[in-house]
Amino acid sequence: MGENGAGKSTLAKVLAGVVKPDNGRILMDGEPVRIERPLDAQRCGIGIIFQELDLFPHLTVGENMVIANLRFQEAGIEEFCRPFLEQVGLARGVNELVRALPIGERQLLAIARALSMDARVILMDEPTSSLFDDSVERLFRLIRDLKTRGVSVVYVSHKMDEIFHICDRATVLRDGQTVDTIEIAATSPAEIIRQMVGRDVIVAARPYRRPAGDVVLAVDNLTTAKLRGVSFELRRSEVLGIAGLVGSGRTELGAALFGLDRVKTGSMRVRGEPLSPRSPRDAMELGIGFVPEDRRLEGLMMNMSVLHNGTIGVLEGFEEWGFVRSKQEMSAWESVARRLAVDCASPAAPVRTLSGGNQQKVLFARWLLLNPDLLFLDDPTRGVDVGAKQDVYRIIDSLAAEGKGIMLVSSELPELLRCCDRILVLCEGRQVAVYDAREATQEQIMTAATNFAAGNRN
Amino acid sequence: MRWWARAGSWVALAAIVALAIAISPTATDGGRIFLQAGNLTDILRQISLIGIIALAMTFVILTGGIDLSVGSILALSTTLTAMRLTHAPAGAGGGRMAVAILTAVVVCTSVGALNGAVIAVLRIQPFVVTLASMIGVRGLSKWLSNNENIDIGFGRDLAARFAEIFREKAIVIGAYAAGAAAFWILLGRTVFGRHVRAIGDNERAALYTGLPIRSTKIWVYSLSGLLSGFAGVLYAAENHQGNPNAGVAYELDAIAAVVIGGTPLSGGRGSIAGTVVGTLIMGVLTNMLRLNNVDSNVEMMIKAVIIVLAVAVQRGGEKEE
Numbered sequence: 001m002g003e004n005g006a007g008k009s010t011l012a013k014v015l016a017g018v019v020k021p022d023n024g025r026i027l028m029d030g031e032p033v034r035i036e037r038p039l040d041a042q043r044c045g046i047g048i049i050f051q052e053l054d055l056f057p058h059l060t061v062g063e064n065m066v067i068a069n070l071r072f073q074e075a076g077i078e079e080f081c082r083p084f085l086e087q088v089g090l091a092r093g094v095n096e097l098v099r100a101l102p103i104g105e106r107q108l109l110a111i112a113r114a115l116s117m118d119a120r121v122i123l124m125d126e127p128t129s130s131l132f133d134d135s136v137e138r139l140f141r142l143i144r145d146l147k148t149r150g151v152s153v154v155y156v157s158h159k160m161d162e163i164f165h166i167c168d169r170a171t172v173l174r175d176g177q178t179v180d181t182i183e184i185a186a187t188s189p190a191e192i193i194r195q196m197v198g199r200d201v202i203v204a205a206r207p208y209r210r211p212a213g214d215v216v217l218a219v220d221n222l223t224t225a226k227l228r229g230v231s232f233e234l235r236r237s238e239v240l241g242i243a244g245l246v247g248s249g250r251t252e253l254g255a256a257l258f259g260l261d262r263v264k265t266g267s268m269r270v271r272g273e274p275l276s277p278r279s280p281r282d283a284m285e286l287g288i289g290f291v292p293e294d295r296r297l298e299g300l301m302m303n304m305s306v307l308h309n310g311t312i313g314v315l316e317g318f319e320e321w322g323f324v325r326s327k328q329e330m331s332a333w334e335s336v337a338r339r340l341a342v343d344c345a346s347p348a349a350p351v352r353t354l355s356g357g358n359q360q361k362v363l364f365a366r367w368l369l370l371n372p373d374l375l376f377l378d379d380p381t382r383g384v385d386v387g388a389k390q391d392v393y394r395i396i397d398s399l400a401a402e403g404k405g406i407m408l409v410s411s412e413l414p415e416l417l418r419c420c421d422r423i424l425v426l427c428e429g430r431q432v433a434v435y436d437a438r439e440a441t442q443e444q445i446m447t448a449a450t451n452f453a454a455g456n457r458n
Numbered sequence: 459m460r461w462w463a464r465a466g467s468w469v470a471l472a473a474i475v476a477l478a479i480a481i482s483p484t485a486t487d488g489g490r491i492f493l494q495a496g497n498l499t500d501i502l503r504q505i506s507l508i509g510i511i512a513l514a515m516t517f518v519i520l521t522g523g524i525d526l527s528v529g530s531i532l533a534l535s536t537t538l539t540a541m542r543l544t545h546a547p548a549g550a551g552g553g554r555m556a557v558a559i560l561t562a563v564v565v566c567t568s569v570g571a572l573n574g575a576v577i578a579v580l581r582i583q584p585f586v587v588t589l590a591s592m593i594g595v596r597g598l599s600k601w602l603s604n605n606e607n608i609d610i611g612f613g614r615d616l617a618a619r620f621a622e623i624f625r626e627k628a629i630v631i632g633a634y635a636a637g638a639a640a641f642w643i644l645l646g647r648t649v650f651g652r653h654v655r656a657i658g659d660n661e662r663a664a665l666y667t668g669l670p671i672r673s674t675k676i677w678v679y680s681l682s683g684l685l686s687g688f689a690g691v692l693y694a695a696e697n698h699q700g701n702p703n704a705g706v707a708y709e710l711d712a713i714a715a716v717v718i719g720g721t722p723l724s725g726g727r728g729s730i731a732g733t734v735v736g737t738l739i740m741g742v743l744t745n746m747l748r749l750n751n752v753d754s755n756v757e758m759m760i761k762a763v764i765i766v767l768a769v770a771v772q773r774g775g776e777k778e779e
Contacts (some may be wrong), residue, residue, distance in 0.1 A: 280665055280667075281668040281670075290666060292666055297660075297662060297663075298660075298662050298663055299663050299666065300660065300663060301655070301659035301664075301726070302659065303655075303659045303726045303727045304655060304656065308652060308655075308656075312652065312656050312669070313667045313668060313669070316649065319649050322650060323647050323648050324647060324648065324649055370667075
């Protein structure tokens, strides 16, 4: 168990031979083993079921099972695969293409493959993250069945109810370290949640906020492919936190607002005007801004300079006969760079040479120049050092103070408590709670986000 | 980045020029033939057509695209130009000539715009779209010309006068120089140029910043059609004919010049200056080998090595960062 970023998936990758450990030992049946390549893991009897299943969609079921399989001799694929497919309860022919299988069946295939490789330990990395309820039940039955056959299962998850449903012991990771290993029978969900979030919490005093202004955004019963009936209002000068695990729909909320995801039902209104954007440009025209989660892949042009990254969205403002008026561009840049305290050798330096925090500030600068009424910030302090984090918080404070409505997604609960006025908690696409940030606790939010209180997966 | 990687293509050009001077055969007066003014301007004239095409190809590749149709568009342009000129009534004046050239260039620009529209709106890979266009436009030129070359004579008629003007070294080289300057400014100083770079560097980020991705791409492919069409006009004059089979494999030479000049096919990085240098490298190399009577097949093999070396040197510098 562990929060996002606690090191769960990294552990899986080390055992799979994809990531090399710096030091430490791995013991198998009491014997130290070296796992340097994926084949070593197979030789040791370790099978990994990755979150994004590592199957070849354009190959058949049978081909997927025998490829790189050390135990497969030249015998018939059918005879080799059949017993393992039956064992996991996958009623598919070996000649069917994997891409035609629903995700739950692909997972069974991955488990069958691990079994056919003689795996004695199977690690499943968040196996239910993309499953529907009936396939979850089937998976749980299979796990219990594996247990009786003497196969050990390492079940990586941050969903509390699943852990209490299926596991015997739990190890809690936090910031890449083991916090504790406990017998499930001897603990409680509340205890595990405390261990998951239990970092030293340094929350600076909340700055004074003006009373919230007019409603700038009203979302009513918003439903998309990933969201189910989300409703809230956002006022000027208000910071609304969006809490939830990865995959809870928090990024997709921004995607819907910004015209990236299609809205199925429900409505959105900006300053009372209906909002149904079909592209980011549509959304921007109504004054919506979106700072994406991954600044390298979705935010910055890494080969371009700091200056050009900052001003790329507003060049039309300095245009004359199609030419960029560089003096105006530079003075606009300098005004925001000073305000955000961007630290770079020169505005002409490539943005890739900057630290993560300063890159994030450049992205903020771009949006400051675009000057939207409403800004959706998707985990803006991810991969940002401590000092720059404080700067980002101050920027959020000042944007709110000048009357913008802000939505802040974060994986770090202290950050949400520090920055927000209210916190909306999402779990599996549903809005499960809205808290006043002054009264909410980390435990409350985590409980809601893992949907433990509801006691079921629905 | 190491100095030799940053200045990569310039160093390579200097090295090849030095080598060309060193191994140049000597004329009867003892001077090196390579350095004679006539030879140097010949090199420039010879690279001008590919050079002009490579200017717009740089923009295309900067956006992360590719344009395989440039050779076919050039052929279409030679065909249209020659047809319009040879069909002109006797005694037609310069206005008629201008209309002929303009017609060819406008048609070619439209073909480019169509490429761009299909790529940007239907979101089909540029390689596939321009491959189809390369085949289709070649077919169009052959169909228009009935599979025949349209000869431009040497008399006093409009077509002959056209060829006389546009095959002048000064005109051809001047056109290339002016084009290079214009595209250099377009890329470095304009909003359009900035958008081209941004889209090629990170299209997702460009989308999230609300940049006009579609129209920028359509413009980029239109420019490619425009310059290929203009290169076709020069080709028709130089060769005294409209030739529906002209320009085969020109797209590969143009792409090679762009890549040698330091613009990776992945887009986002590169410069017009680099492409000009890349074009010069190819031109000087060809000239050097021909002056020394190297077999043209061997010439191709040497070019192959140069292309890979040029890219390897630039790539090698990146890892040092």
